[in-house]
Amino acid sequence: MQLFRVALVLVLTVLAGATAAQSVDRQFRTWLANDLWPEAQRRGISQATFNAAFTGVSPNLKLPDLVLPSEARPRGSVQHQAEFRAPAAYFKHVGGVVSGGRARLQRLQPALAAIEQRYGVPRGILLAIWGRESGFGGAKIPHDAFEVLGTKAFLATRKAMFREEVLAALEVVEKRGVAARAMRSSWAGAMGQPQFMPTSYLKYAVDGDGDGRADIWGSEADTLASIANYLAQHGWVKGRDWGFEVTVPDSVSCTLEGPDRGRRIADWQALGVRRVGGKAFPAHELRGEGFLMMPAGRFGPAFIVTPNFYRLKDYNESDLYALFVGHAGDRIMYGNAEFAGAWRPVSGFNRADVAALQRGLERLGHDVGGADGLAGFKTRRSIGAWQEKNGGQARCFPEIDTMRNLK
Secondary structure, three states: OHHHHHHHHHHHHHHHHHHHHHHHHHHHHHHHHHHHHHHHHHOOOOHHHHHHHHOOOOOOOOOOOEOOOOOOOOOOHHHHHOEOOOHHHHHOOHHHHHHHHHHHHOOOHHHHHHHHHHHOOOHHHHHHHHHHHHOOOOOOOOEEHHHHHHHHHHHEOOHHHHHHHHHHHHHHHHHHOOOHHHOEEOOOOOEOOOOEOHHHHHHHOOOOOOOOOOOOOOOHHHHHHHHHHHHHHOOOOOOOOOEEEEEOOOOOOHHHOOOOOOEEHHHHHHOOOEEHHHOOOOHHHHOOEEEEEOOOHHHOOEEEEOHHHHHHHHHOOOHHHHHHHHHHHHHHHHOOOOOOOOOOOOOOOEHHHHHHHHHHHHHOOOOOOOOOOOOOHHHHHHHHHHHHHOOOOOOOOOOHHHHHHHO
16 A cells, blocks of 8 residues: 555656646747747847747756746756855866867867968867867757757846847847757857857857858868957057966965956066976066966966966956966967976865855954855956965965965
8 A cells, every 4th residue: 555655656756747848838838929030020020930940949948947837946956055166076077078189289280370371260279169068069958949048038147138149049040040940059058069058159259261140060171260250359469468477475475466466477487486497487478467366276287377368257257267278278289298386185175165264254254255156367366365464375265274264
């Protein structure tokens, strides 16, 4: 009898889940017809394009950050409790991007030379982004873009953003001639080999191979040219590097980090900041503005970066992403070794702990850039400022003792 009851509960649970999914699907269809279609039509989307995009498409309830009609909280919020990872972990696979980039450097030389000449972005940077985003086109891009974007525009916590993206995706089909089912994306809606959102595709995707189409799913030249165009339109400064690994003496506080605290590279040099390995800064860089960047505070390598570093952050807002791309690009082009500075281990807590530390700093008046559990430059330098104010040495990175004092 007990076994029968357990089986009955399981069956009822499955049936309830199926019924809920059918209910969401019906609401989704109503939303498509009565809400999204009228706006798409106003924007010049034809009925044929709309039907091609959404015929056979149902909400994907496995995607994160969805709020179902019967639920009060978004799904996937548990990721905020994830283990806090020291920056060193981010560079675990840099070698694969470097070797993959070098393998393609000669084969794609004509296309890369033309793209670099036109847009001013070094080929090493282009190859590094391509490798990082999609494994040079080899990574599986698992989702139908309209399934993802439609689901998120209907159910996600950021409905307004994804509404614009799904409307842009319809425009890609209508005005750029891309087949709806060819538009494969990530779980977040980023499409093709450069992982462009649809709005970025419309602004930055270009034809790099001369066939009249911007095919970021199947064309290597189009992918590379589109990445270059993205960076160029965001203000990539031709002729400047992205940055340099440096040593920072104790007399230069890590609280000087950040894009709002720049000074001429010659002035950083005058303070005692030096390139690693005894190298000199290029003469043309000395008069340009540079910024201190210490992604692990005093627990890892340090860098003087240029405005181009922040153009890489326009592509992906993470400091570590931009550093990964710049570092991999250097190694692709010049065979540079790994970072000279060591990444020291910092662990034993999770993102919720870091968020609590950030809230503690906010209560004391520090601007940490938001209590999101991520140690961005504002959080790092706020930690350092608190450490200095309390009589310690600024280390500018989350530590167990600091957390205990600030929670």
